Amino acid sequence: DTAVSQTPKYLVTQMGNDKSIKCEQNLGHDTMYWYKQDSKKFLKIMFSYNNKELIINETVPNRFSPKSPDKAHLNLHINSLELGDSAVYFCASSQGEGAFFGQGTRLTVV
Amino acid sequence: AQSVTQLGSHVSVSEGALVLLRCNYSSSVPPYLFWYVQYPNQGLQLLLKYTTGATLVKGINGFEAEFKKSETSFHLTKPSAHMSDAAEYFCAVISSGGYQKVTFGTGTKLQVIP
Numbered sequence: 001d002t003a004v005s006q007t008p009k010y011l012v013t014q015m016g017n018d019k020s021i022k023c024e025q026n027l028g029h030d031t032m033y034w035y036k037q038d039s040k041k042f043l044k045i046m047f048s049y050n051n052k053e054l055i056i057n058e059t060v061p062n063r064f065s066p067k068s069p070d071k072a073h074l075n076l077h078i079n080s081l082e083l084g085d086s087a088v089y090f091c092a093s094s095q096g097e098g099a100f101f102g103q104g105t106r107l108t109v110v
Numbered sequence: 111a112q113s114v115t116q117l118g119s120h121v122s123v124s125e126g127a128l129v130l131l132r133c134n135y136s137s138s139v140p141p142y143l144f145w146y147v148q149y150p151n152q153g154l155q156l157l158l159k160y161t162t163g164a165t166l167v168k169g170i171n172g173f174e175a176e177f178k179k180s181e182t183s184f185h186l187t188k189p190s191a192h193m194s195d196a197a198e199y200f201c202a203v204i205s206s207g208g209y210q211k212v213t214f215g216t217g218t219k220l221q222v223i224p
Contacts, residue, residue: 033212035214036213040212040216041198041216041217041219042217043154043214043217044214045211045213046188048211053122056179056211073192077185080200090153090154092154092212094204094212097142097159097203098144098156098159098204099156099212100144100156101146101153101154101155103153104152104153105153
């Protein structure tokens with residue numbers, strides 16, 4: 001069983017498009033995150049949700065909109081994609097003692 | 111506020127040699143500390159963690175780390191490097207209490223030379 005799963009694994013799209021990445025966790029955790037990993041491998045938190053409530057929004061452009069329909073899901077919608085959005089996006093969940101990560105979604109904007 | 115500093119973005123060791131990856135943290139409250147490993151084109155896998163109790167923690171693949179509060183450090187070690195250890199390693203901190211924001215260091219790429 002995959003603890004944190006995100007889809008799709010790869011996403012190639014043109015500038016200006018709107019796309020979504022889905023994330024689901026089956027660990028029963030209350031907290032979920034989205035992280036962005038850039039080309040230099042730096043991991044930066046984007047959002048954190050605790051029990052469906054937005055807790056952290058780290059100065060992410062409002063083109064990025066997370067949605068948490070329930071505690072087990074945290075989806076990321078991105079409007080008007082830009083070249084600079086190309087990165088690997090990781091979903092994670094946590095119950096305090098470490099975060100469990102999905103396999104990542106490699107987004108390439110062309 | 112919390113932060114993590116990893117000294118050395120690249121570390122090279124010979125196969126069979128000691129691996130030492132350095133991590134220093136800053137946290138206003140007692141921290142939870144973690145090491146993650148990322149193999150090429152893969153996600154992050156938890157290697158080991160310190161929350162409370164014994165300050166020397168053992169993880170998977172023969173890695174261990176020691177929490178030293180006086181030095182605000184959580185260095186990762188392995189007595190003998192294997193080729194399969196080549197990967198990117200991230201130190202991370204969660205400040206206990208409050209919202210559980212995981213803050214990562216900038217990563218250290220470990221190269222193992224045959």
